[in-house]
Structure formats: C-alpha cells, structure tokens
C-alpha cells in the first residue's frame with residue numbers, strides 16, 4: 001500500500017511507510033479503517049455535531065491484544081492518539097485529525113456475578129449495555145442519565161447520575177480496572193494492586209492508559225423507580241421555584257437525586273405540539289426506593305406552582321436511565337458544555353441562573369443545576385483523584401444549538417455566563433463538562449485541588465512520561 005499521511009504526537013505532519021501500516025493492520029483480530037474505507041465516515045462521527053475530525057487510521061479493537069498492538073504501534077511511530085469509548089465526550093476528544101484512534105466500541109461485553117454483586121464491563125460499553133445486564137439481577141451501579149453515554153469516559157472523570165446521593169459516583173463503585181499503559185503493558189489496578197494507578201484513574205480521565213475492562217460493585221436497585229418531572233413556566237419568578245426546590249432537596253431522602261433544569265420543551269414528537277418551545281423549569285428527580293414511598297416523597301416537588309406539563313410517575317429503572325436519550329441524538333446539534341461547582345445557591349446565584357435561562361442562545365440550550373451531597377460527598381477528597389467532594393451543586397451550561405453559523409456567539413454566551421458565576425465558586429469544574437478545557441493547567445488544578453493535581457502529575461510522569469495519552473483533560477508530565 002501507499003505511504004500514509006499522519007499527524008505525529010507533536011502535531012507535525014509525516015509520511016508513514018505503507019508496508020508498516022499494512023503489517024500492523026494484518027496482525028489485528030479486529031478491523032481497521034482508512035479514509036477511503038466505506039465505513040470510515042460513519043465511524044468517525046461522534047456525539048457532538050461540532051466535531052468533524054479525520055483520523056489517519058481507526059483501529060476497531062476486538063480485545064486486549066489489539067489494544068496493546070495499537071498502543072505499541074502509535075508509540076513506536078510517534079503518532080497522535082485518541083481513545084474512543086462511547087464517543088460522547090462533548091469536547092470531541094475521542095477523534096483526532098491525522099492520528100490513530102483506538103476505538104473500543106466493539107469491546108462492550110458486560111458480565112454480572114449476582115452472588116458477589118460485581119459487573120465486569122468492556123472498555124467500550126455504554127451505560128445502557130450495563131443497566132440492561134445488571135437489571136436482570138435487580139442490580140445497578142451508579143452511572144449517568146443518558147444511556148448512550150460511554151461507561152469509560154464517564155467513570156474515569158467521575159460519573160454523576162440518579163444514584164449519586166444514595167451510592168456515590170460511578171468512580172466510587174469501581175473495584176478494579178484492566179488497563180494498557182503507554183509502554184504497552186497490561187496491568188490490573190485496584191486498592192491492593194497498583195493502588196497508585198487505581199487512585200489516579202478514579203477522576204484522572206484517560207491520562208494513564210486504555211482501560212480494557214472495569215469491575216464495578218453493584219447495588220440492589222429497581223426494577224421500578226419513580227420519576228418526578230413537573231414542567232413549570234420559566235419566567236421572571238422562576239427563582240421562587242428554584243428556591244423551593246433547593247429547600248426541598250436540603251431535607252430530601254438520599255433515595256432521591258435531583259436536577260433542576262431550565263430549558264424549553266423540546267421540539268420532539270414525545271411532547272405535545274402546542275407546548276413545544278415553551279420555556280420551562282423542570283424539577284427533575286428520581287427516587288429509587290419503594291415506588292409507593294417515592295410517589296409520596298416526591299409529591300411536594302410537583303406542587304411548587306402550576307405545571308404546564310407533568311410526566312411524573314413510576315417507571316422501570318432502565319426506562320428512567322434512557323428517558324433523555326431521544327433528546328440527545330448523536331451528531332444532531334452543535335454543543336459546548338461548561339460547568340462550575342457551587343457551594344450554595346443564594347439569591348444572587350439564583351438571579352444569575354434565571355436571567356441567563358431567559359436569554360439562552362437556542363431553545364435546545366439547557367441550564368442544569370445538579371444537587372449533589374449524600375454518599376458522593378462522604379468520600380474524602382484525597383481518597384480518589386477526582387478531588388471535589390464538598391460542593392452542594394453543580395451549575396452546568398449545556399449549550400446546544402442547531403445552526404453552525406451560531407458557533408461563535410453560542411460559545412461566547414456560555415463563556416460569559418460561566419465567567420459571571422465564577423466569583424461564586426472555588427473555580428473547579430466537573431471534568432466531564434469542561435468546555436474545551438481551554439484554561440489548561442489552571443482549570444485542572446482548581447478542579448482536582450492542588451494536592452491531588454500534584455499527585456496526578458507524578459503519576460503521569462510514572463505511567464505516561466511522553467504524554468502519549470494527551471487528547472483528554474491533559475495532565476502534563478512536567479517534573
């Protein structure tokens with residue numbers, strides 16, 4: 001075959017010998033795609049429609065051996081590397097221009113041991129893959145709230161979902177991982193084996209290697225849950241709804257996790273046509289104890305005003321986990337999501353939230369206030385790399401818009417809204433909603449906390465000194 005034009009780790013262009021590429025491809029058990037292969041264009045599309053990257057080669061790994069070969073090939077040829085789990089990273093880090101993509105989508109197996117309450121999950125599995133298998137046994141791990149998100153990316157940077165107050169974050173339920181590090185070594189990391197690495201991957205993202213398998217602790221959950229989803233009008237007095245929601249959640253059972261969403265009723269067949277586009281405040285909550293108890297406990301959240309729509313009620317746990325899926329379709333819109341941890345929601349912060357919500361750049365743009373606390377905040381900040389465990393809220397600007405002509409203005413709006421709220425925070429973001437991470441080291445230090453960040457840098461120097469894994473919230477291996 002002809003030589004392949006590639007991008008090297010330092011961003012420069014180079015020509016890679018065709019024979020070397022061919023030998024590498026022939027050795028794989030999975031497949032690999034080059035730009036002129038039929039499936040290439042479909043496979044390079046990831047969730048955020050703003051991402052349009054063209055890798056030189058996409059390696060569709062079928063197992064650990066392919067991952068090891070791909071890591072070794074990339075390192076030996078000094079290639080830029082991206083790692084794709086579920087492809088839902090909003091910053092688009094799962095793809096790269098001109099480099100090599102390690103695509104784990106086919107490694108999506110899930111095996112559950114109901115006796116030990118453990119799940120063994122492939123590095124490319126989606127949340128829905130895992131919930132589907134664990135629910136067979138009435139079990140679940142804490143994950144996120146859109147079932148098409150990848151377990152890997154979500155867990156490695158934390159993982160916030162409807163079980164966060166009851167059972168913590170996804171990374172808190174991790175028991176061990178199998179990982180291929182930058183030198184091509186296969187390792188297992190847990191509390192007892194390579195424990196420094198295990199500390200780092202619980203929050204440190206994709207910085208330390210390619211996780212081929214996750215072992216999760218599972219908890220009895222379902223088969224039914226209770227959803228609370230009243231849609232109140234979003235207007236100048238929306239602050240009263242937010243205050244009442246805040247006060248309710250301050251006292252709420254840890255069986256309940258809740259997000260207050262400021263949005264417009266989506267233009268989607270799931271919603272009555274006459275209401276589509278109406279600006280709303282949704283006091284969304286999920287209770288995962290006994291359903292009768294759930295309906296009783298959640299009732300006050302449904303009586304904070306006159307809802308224009310109320311979708312509350314009992315729902316299968318897998319159903320609630322997939323409830324948002326139809327509204328977050330791959331490639332459909334442009335996206336830029338940026339967050340800030342907040343300790344309190346006082347009158348000033350609420351005023352900013354409401355004024356920004358009334359002035360969103362597009363009806364699809366969503367502002368979410370995640371109420372935190374409970375089990376996730378009982379973990380010591382030093383216990384996992386993630387760091388932040390004190391904040392009571394996460395303010396997330398999930399800016400989404402349809403017309404690429406608005407890219408600049410929508411991103412500028414988000415950055416302004418973020419900067420305006422920053423004085424009310426300690427400056428840390430949830431690294432699964434980091435914008436493009438454009439503030440670099442300053443943002444990472446604020447988000448991990450200085451002690452955890454320094455420890456992460458040491459780990460990066462130990463496990464990835466040449467920064468092979470750099471397309472992520474990158475911890476630079478600087479001595």
Ligand SMILES: Cc1cc2nc3c(=O)[nH]c(=O)nc-3n(C[C@H](O)[C@H](O)[C@H](O)COP(=O)(O)OP(=O)(O)OC[C@H]3O[C@@H](n4cnc5c(N)ncnc54)[C@H](O)[C@@H]3O)c2cc1C
Nearest residue numbers: 085086087088089093094123144145150152153160206211
């Ligand atoms: C619609 C939507 C809903 C979301 N909802 C939630 C939510 O409820 N809760 C929440 O916490 N977050 C949520 N997120 C954020 C989500 O957790 C992150 O975007 C996360 O990066 C997605 O993981 P992924 O595997 O799908 O992404 P990918 O784009 O495939 O990967 C993201 C990064 O993770 C790393 N990575 C991926 N796989 C591996 C692996 N196997 N080994 C090593 N590194 C790997 C790489 O650095 C990669 O760049 C949501 C995002 C979207 C788009």
